[in-house]
Amino acid sequence: MTERRGRGRPREKDSDTSAAISRAALQRFAAQGFEATSLREIADDAGVDVALISYRFGGKQGLWKDIVSQAGAALREALERALGDSEATGAQKRLEHSAHAFLTYLLGRPEVPRLLLRDITIDSDRSKWLLETLSLPLHQHFIALAQAAADERDKAPAHLEFRVANFIYSAASTVARRERLGKLVSGVEDNAQFAAALEEVLVKGALMP
Numbered sequence: 253m254t255e256r257r258g259r260g261r262p263r264e265k266d267s268d269t270s271a272a273i274s275r276a277a278l279q280r281f282a283a284q285g286f287e288a289t290s291l292r293e294i295a296d297d298a299g300v301d302v303a304l305i306s307y308r309f310g311g312k313q314g315l316w317k318d319i320v321s322q323a324g325a326a327l328r329e330a331l332e333r334a335l336g337d338s339e340a341t342g343a344q345k346r347l348e349h350s351a352h353a354f355l356t357y358l359l360g361r362p363e364v365p366r367l368l369l370r371d372i373t374i375d376s377d378r379s380k381w382l383l384e385t386l387s388l389p390l391h392q393h394f395i396a397l398a399q400a401a402a403d404e405r406d407k408a409p410a411h412l413e414f415r416v417a418n419f420i421y422s423a424a425s426t427v428a429r430r431e432r433l434g435k436l437v438s439g440v441e442d443n444a445q446f447a448a449a450l451e452e453v454l455v456k457g458a459l460m461p
Contacts, residue, residue: 269298269300269304270308272298272299272300273294273295273298273300273304273305273308273309273315274318274319274322275298276294276295276297276298277289277294277298277315277316277319278319278322278323278363278367279297279363280293280294280297281316281319281367281370282362282363282364282366282367282370283363283366285370285371286312286316286370286371286378289312290312291305291306291311291312291315294315316378317381317385319367320367320381320382320385320386321385323364323367323368323386324385324386324389327354327357327364327386327390328389328390328393330353330357331350331353331354331357331393334349334350334353335349335350335353342404343397343400343401343403343404344401344404344405344460346397346400346401347394347397347398347400347401347459347460348455348460350393350394350397351394351419351451351454351455351459351460352451352455354390354394354420354423355423355427355447355450355451355454355455356447358423358424358427359427359443359446359447359450362427362428362430364424365423365424365425365427365428366428367386368382368386368387368424368428369421369424369425369428372387387420390420391413391416391417391420394416394419394420394459395412395413395416398412398415398416398459398460399412401460409460415458415459416459418458419454419455419458419459422454422458423450423454426450426454427450430446437449
């Protein structure tokens, strides 16, 4: 007899299956890009039938959008939580703390910056979705903090918005290409060295000169 599913909260097994699909999709999309990734690959990685992905997410495009939305929400939550946990009271310190939290998040989840960079330069619905779901909320978050820090110093650095945008994309690009960068630059082999270099160059050097 087939078990009929009633209304209400999803069953735990359903949530676990969706989480497995999401993890597999994030890794594949980040590593290979949208076009080069097939639902069959994601289904095999997640250990599910490929038809289940289409049923739950409406196909590859729907799954990709769901992954980007999840990544954006998780990143924003991490930044807000970091600010909430911070004891910094001054605007400058809050900006520094949030920038540090952003770099730490990217270093811990390199698939997120890879996802951010994959389709952003292509004029498509996916690039617009990335812009609205990931890039713009990040930009707004850091612009508000950077403007408050500038007001606190009573002197805004030139091209403040450009600096913020450059910080976000430079951080994502540097983390996403860490392995290649390590072949060009010495002294950034381990995590602590790499994180310190990122902080010095991108936060102190570019975002807050």
